[in-house]
Amino acid sequence: MSRERQRDLYRSMKLIREFEERCLAMAIDGEINGGIHPYIGQEAVAVGICSNLTDRDFITSTHRGHGHVLAKGADPRRLLAELLGTLEGFNKGRGGSMHAADMKLGILGANGIVGAGGAIASGAAWAAKARGNSEVVVSFFGDGAMSQGVLLEAFNLASIWSLPVLFVCENNMYATSLKLESGLAGGAARRAEGFGMVARTVDGMDVEAVAGAAAELIEGCRAGRGPAFLECRTYRFFGHHSVLELLGVEFRDRDEVAQWRERDPIPLLGARLGADVVAEIDAAVKETIDEAVEFATNAASPEPEDALMYLYAGTAAVRPGVIL
Amino acid sequence: MSRERQRDLYRSMKLIREFEERCLAMAIDGEINGGIHPYIGQEAVAVGICSNLTDRDFITSTHRGHGHVLAKGADPRRLLAELLGTLEGFNKGRGGSMHAADMKLGILGANGIVGAGGAIASGAAWAAKARGNSEVVVSFFGDGAMSQGVLLEAFNLASIWSLPVLFVCENNMYATSLKLESGLAGGAARRAEGFGMVARTVDGMDVEAVAGAAAELIEGCRAGRGPAFLECRTYRFFGHHSVLELLGVEFRDRDEVAQWRERDPIPLLGARLGADVVAEIDAAVKETIDEAVEFATNAASPEPEDALMYLYAGTAAVRPGVIL
Amino acid sequence: MHAMNLALHAEMKADEDVFLLGEDVGVGASGVTSGLLDSFGPERVLDTPLSEQAFTSFGTGAAMAGKKPVIEYQISSLIYLVFEQIVNQAHKFSLMTGGQVQIPVTYLISGSGSRFGWAGQHSDNPYSLLAHAGIKTVVPGLPADAYGLLRSAIQDPDPVAFFAPSALLGATDVAYAGEEEIVPLGEANVVREGNDLTVVAVGQHVGVALEVAESLSDRADIEVVDPRTVYPFDWDCLRESVNKTGRLVVIDDSNRMCGLGAEIIATAAEEFDLVAPPRRVCRPDGTVIPYALALDTALVPGAEQLTDAIKATLK
Amino acid sequence: MHAMNLALHAEMKADEDVFLLGEDVGVGASGVTSGLLDSFGPERVLDTPLSEQAFTSFGTGAAMAGKKPVIEYQISSLIYLVFEQIVNQAHKFSLMTGGQVQIPVTYLISGSGSRFGWAGQHSDNPYSLLAHAGIKTVVPGLPADAYGLLRSAIQDPDPVAFFAPSALLGATDVAYAGEEEIVPLGEANVVREGNDLTVVAVGQHVGVALEVAESLSDRADIEVVDPRTVYPFDWDCLRESVNKTGRLVVIDDSNRMCGLGAEIIATAAEEFDLVAPPRRVCRPDGTVIPYALALDTALVPGAEQLTDAIKATLK
Numbered sequence A, B: 001m002s003r004e005r006q007r008d009l010y011r012s013m014k015l016i017r018e019f020e021e022r023c024l025a026m027a028i029d030g031e032i033n034g035g036i037h038p039y040i041g042q043e044a045v046a047v048g049i050c051s052n053l054t055d056r057d058f059i060t061s062t063h064r065g066h067g068h069v070l071a072k073g074a075d076p077r078r079l080l081a082e083l084l085g086t087l088e089g090f091n092k093g094r095g096g097s098m099h100a101a102d103m104k105l106g107i108l109g110a111n112g113i114v115g116a117g118g119a120i121a122s123g124a125a126w127a128a129k130a131r132g133n134s135e136v137v138v139s140f141f142g143d144g145a146m147s148q149g150v151l152l153e154a155f156n157l158a159s160i161w162s163l164p165v166l167f168v169c170e171n172n173m174y175a176t177s178l179k180l181e182s183g184l185a186g187g188a189a190r191r192a193e194g195f196g197m198v199a200r201t202v203d204g205m206d207v208e209a210v211a212g213a214a215a216e217l218i219e220g221c222r223a224g225r226g227p228a229f230l231e232c233r234t235y236r237f238f239g240h241h242s243v244l245e246l247l248g249v250e251f252r253d254r255d256e257v258a259q260w261r262e263r264d265p266i267p268l269l270g271a272r273l274g275a276d277v278v279a280e281i282d283a284a285v286k287e288t289i290d291e292a293v294e295f296a297t298n299a300a301s302p303e304p305e306d307a308l309m310y311l312y313a314g315t316a317a318v319r320p321g322v323i324l
Numbered sequence C, D: 001m002h003a004m005n006l007a008l009h010a011e012m013k014a015d016e017d018v019f020l021l022g023e024d025v026g027v028g029a030s031g032v033t034s035g036l037l038d039s040f041g042p043e044r045v046l047d048t049p050l051s052e053q054a055f056t057s058f059g060t061g062a063a064m065a066g067k068k069p070v071i072e073y074q075i076s077s078l079i080y081l082v083f084e085q086i087v088n089q090a091h092k093f094s095l096m097t098g099g100q101v102q103i104p105v106t107y108l109i110s111g112s113g114s115r116f117g118w119a120g121q122h123s124d125n126p127y128s129l130l131a132h133a134g135i136k137t138v139v140p141g142l143p144a145d146a147y148g149l150l151r152s153a154i155q156d157p158d159p160v161a162f163f164a165p166s167a168l169l170g171a172t173d174v175a176y177a178g179e180e181e182i183v184p185l186g187e188a189n190v191v192r193e194g195n196d197l198t199v200v201a202v203g204q205h206v207g208v209a210l211e212v213a214e215s216l217s218d219r220a221d222i223e224v225v226d227p228r229t230v231y232p233f234d235w236d237c238l239r240e241s242v243n244k245t246g247r248l249v250v251i252d253d254s255n256r257m258c259g260l261g262a263e264i265i266a267t268a269a270e271e272f273d274l275v276a277p278p279r280r281v282c283r284p285d286g287t288v289i290p291y292a293l294a295l296d297t298a299l300v301p302g303a304e305q306l307t308d309a310i311k312a313t314l315k
């Protein structure tokens, strides 16, 4: 991999890390309503995969979506503005963390319902294919989602119709408190193969490995060889959700967490780049995030009387909650 | 296989065949409301499997359920009485073809929703296991059901909890008009293996082969080795539903139908038994069904004022449709 | 049925982003989709595996990418199976994205309500549920409306559920003469004018209400309103009618508790000038339709019950 | 929350067929199930994979085989995901089998309604939907009721949905003193007596209604009725109240169209002696809760709107 590409990957991962650390602190301080599901630790997955996509390709994301959205190229200022519920957010403050979407970049939305993205991804992929385009759709989801019916149905649909979808399972070994081996029978990649897809497993802490594996599979999608499946073995470094972090609740073994932190994808790549390069990028990223915070905290909030704006795209006379 | 066992299997298959032929005629004549999904052609599956079950074992069935219910030992008189909507039916005329159930024999019901039985089966299996019993649950479903999310979720649940369930896929190569290869990516047994289950495929027109394969897998369930999956390759000899039969609508190739009829499981086993034995059993079965028709056509119908009887097992004041 | 089939042909011809998906749509098992595969090919008429959840959200994804899917469901209760995908996904994307996307999907339930003999899992009428959730919901009672409303539903930029009453499928076939007019969503239709009492009738009960009104014409001058779109409901039309007649009876084939009938009666009580207590004719609370025919018909509202309710309200 | 936790402990102790399943129930992520794993072991406290549909029907199957499952859902909108399994399966087996089986399952939605900041897919209150379908449905407003009703729900031979209002989870914790009384399903509670106007308040709004009644005590003598079980509804209790006061306002945190509020107003208009038009305070039609806090709170009914509605109704 070229040194320039490595720098890009590093920058992108670091941007997510810095963004998420700031968000986590803000969520714990109560500045972000409802809190967030931090992506910290899993950066290599979003970044490795998305480095193979163009702005015209699509992604569907999850409850733990900030990393995917940023890796796809979304402006961190506007993402943070969304998390603060302001009009400058992508969703004009209507979506928040679990629904952040920038349709201009093909980001079909984070999603609050586990497993919901895969079928949406398949539909978008079919539409692209029907138009004769070579766009692909990447659908991210966790190991927990592998047991959701609608996602399994989507595997079948994408496979039978040979749709250009890359299904990316971010296997961080836990679904909230549920251990992988208590939730998933048969193994993720093996299960995907049972739906007639090409399936691979990769070290999700090594961004170059992820990028390489994804490049190949995405190439297959673009060439019309149908969907593929990539399991990325990874780990989240913080609690499932910022509320749990706030309460100090951790369902995992502390030693296990510490061990995985040793495999942090950012210093892993940083070491290949050298301290100088790293320091330079880190400083630039910090500045970007500082700016984002500045931008977002100064953005205007929507007005309560507009609470139902956008409820319908077309016309519909909606009656209010009380009629006097 | 002992000759006696062969006779039993033959009798059971013939009983289903005779029952279904009579029902199909009655449905076409409008004597059975709503019509039926005839099981004709697939008898070897229900019979081969259920010959390994006791009255204490459970089954869940499908929209095409008569064969399963009869093979599990249900009284044809009461099944027909149900199809005629009478009080002598298992469900007192409340269920009809798609909901026929005899709980005393562990028949947890046919089901009008494709794929719905597998999760119900898993729950019953868990309850049996929790009580320390060695009962097994057989869940029947078609090739079309293999793409239903809830069934796929149930595969995972049964597998992860090591439940005594035998999942039986009756692959008759069509889901209404949808061809197998247009509906199911990756193959039925391979898909099941992806959920960590033992999976086998068997000739569903050879009742002895089905019985043999099922014996082994059910033994595994009873011994605590977790769920198993059996794909039975079979074919239905008539249209998807009696209404289509009535309209003369057939979505399949006539030659294909004719070819499969050559492999009719009943004469296949009959040939091994000899003409005399067959004639004797056939005559007895015919008599049984004649009796059932006699019984059912003379059974009393429920009264309209009892339309909501059994809506709740406990108390609940239900308001009627019009209050004057 | 013929009317809906014509509407599908017309919309697919008019807009090449419109496409059809569902089970057995190619062969047109329900009758509603006949001939479409021949006319528009397998690229626009997709036979799906039995994966209602996935193909519903597939429609959402295709809509996000600019397509206009029409999704057929063979059984009304399949709406339960895809409730999440319609109510929690498709419906919410417009607001949740701050207006970045629209989801112009049509959910075509090609036979809703009792089919008399299909029993508990095939006989429900779940339109009140979708209306509660805020899905634009159409229940036509006349063939021309079935045609005109289905076209509007497909053209609408939001998700729209279209419930064709099972009871009318045969009848529609014969009666539809082919007047091809678009009927806008959200506009009710006064199908019979009268001064003494307003009957709101939905779907298959429009015809029933007209007959009953006729049969009672010596006793009272009855107005019959067909809402056509049950959500958003045309309150202005109903207000005018009830403020004129002062009396209201609703006939609606959904369950009593929190059904469409409840909404109409409630709104009338809150806002309109009633001179007598209003009444509904509906299914009982929590109805499960039994198999035996006499039991099935006992639970579905009909002419006799409507007549009784009108008489009682006129007193 | 504490009250529900105690109720679970009590029922699991009283009946060994009762067992618990759901996501993260072992660690008690929602707080409601804390300590149960320690007390009753993994044989009776089952952590499930993220397969809501399968584990819901798993409950049905276990119930058919004699068990009494309590199934926890972490999010109220998960009810959409399992609508088929509850409404079209569990609910229908009793009637469809002609009374051969009963399905004593409890669906425990441990936080329903807006959580203020969880946005569109985590803030709904779907109880009117289940009530429409005929599922016995409980929405407690006071800790002692949460305890007593949850015990009744578990003991009931039919499927029962139990919606704990998110807004009360914190409060409940502190307030519940531990009076351990069973509260039967289907019985409303007059939490404040009065002669001028009846307020029906559900869930978190019981407390709100009491405060508003107090604040208006110089203007009117307000009665507050908490239905506790929303289906089957205690019409007799409400009839008595409304026939006494003649005026009715309902506050209900579900969508206007075909919501519980509609049912209560409709029934009152049909059957009770009202001297003034009734009113409801509810969410707007088809509400999707936006993320920004000010927008979220603007859509959820509150004290101010209730006060306005009462004043208007008293005029």
Ligand SMILES: Cc1ncc(C[n+]2csc(CCOP(=O)(O)OP(=O)(O)O)c2C)c(N)n1
Binding pocket: A063, A064, A112, A113, A114, A115, A141, A142, A143, A144, A145, A146, A148, A172, A174, A175, A176, A240, D023, D050, D052, D074, D075, D078, D081
């Ligand atoms: C269908 C559904 N079930 C349950 C939840 C609650 N929930 C949110 S995240 C989560 C765990 C998801 O695990 P996984 O898919 O592995 O993703 P991770 O959180 O590990 O990134 C759960 C149970 C939900 N949002 N949607």
Ligand SMILES: Cc1ncc(C[n+]2csc(CCOP(=O)(O)OP(=O)(O)O)c2C)c(N)n1
Binding pocket: B063, B064, B112, B113, B114, B115, B141, B142, B143, B144, B145, B146, B148, B172, B174, B175, B176, B240, C023, C050, C052, C074, C075, C078, C081
């Ligand atoms: C969930 C669901 N989707 C669709 C239907 C309508 N339907 C009934 S049977 C059937 C085909 C089922 O095919 P398969 O599972 O292969 O069983 P077979 O009819 O071949 O025995 C369909 C689509 C249904 N009853 N339930």
Ligand SMILES: [Mg+2]
Binding pocket: A142, A143, A144, A170, A171, A172, A173, A174, A175, A176
């Ligand atoms: Mg995970």
Ligand SMILES: [Mg+2]
Binding pocket: B142, B143, B144, B170, B171, B172, B173, B174, B175, B176
């Ligand atoms: Mg089949």
